[in-house]
Amino acid sequence: MTTQQVLGTPQTALVAGTLTATASCPMGTQLLGGGFRFTGVPLTLRVTDNSRDDVLVNQWNVTAFLPIGSTITAVAECTV
Numbered sequence: 001m002t003t004q005q006v007l008g009t010p011q012t013a014l015v016a017g018t019l020t021a022t023a024s025c026p027m028g029t030q031l032l033g034g035g036f037r038f039t040g041v042p043l044t045l046r047v048t049d050n051s052r053d054d055v056l057v058n059q060w061n062v063t064a065f066l067p068i069g070s071t072i073t074a075v076a077e078c079t080v
Contacts (some may be wrong), residue, residue, distance in 0.1 A: 001079060003032060008074035013066035018048070025058040025078035032077045034060030040070025 008023030025031045031052060038045055049063040060076040 004029075004080050006076045006078055008036070008060075009078070010071045010073040011066075012071040013068055016065075016067050018063060018065050019072060020049075020061060020063045020073045021074040022062075023060045023074035023076035024056070025076050029058070029078040029080060031058045031060060032079060034062075034074060034076045036062040036075055037066075038064075038070065040067060043058070044073050045058045045070070045072075 006023050006025055008021050011019045011021040013019060044067040047066040049061055053059040053061050058075050062072060062074045064072055066072060
């Protein structure tokens with residue numbers, strides 16, 4: 001099986017707070033799993049969700065509390 005990683009749109013905290021980032025597999029592929037990429041001070045990252053969407057089954061969601069200036073990007077692992 002061949003897979004590809006799909007990156008969602010990076011979400012940057014302009015103020016400290018909770019943000020959600022998403023990544024979706026293209027039409028005709030299936031979501032196998034996912035994760036995220038983070039830039040910032042790792043000790044201040046608090047991930048509250050890192051999972052497949054309940055409704056959009058080809059979408060991966062990451063919700064986290066981020067300090068100012070940190071960025072989180074959802075990553076979907078998809079079949080090709």
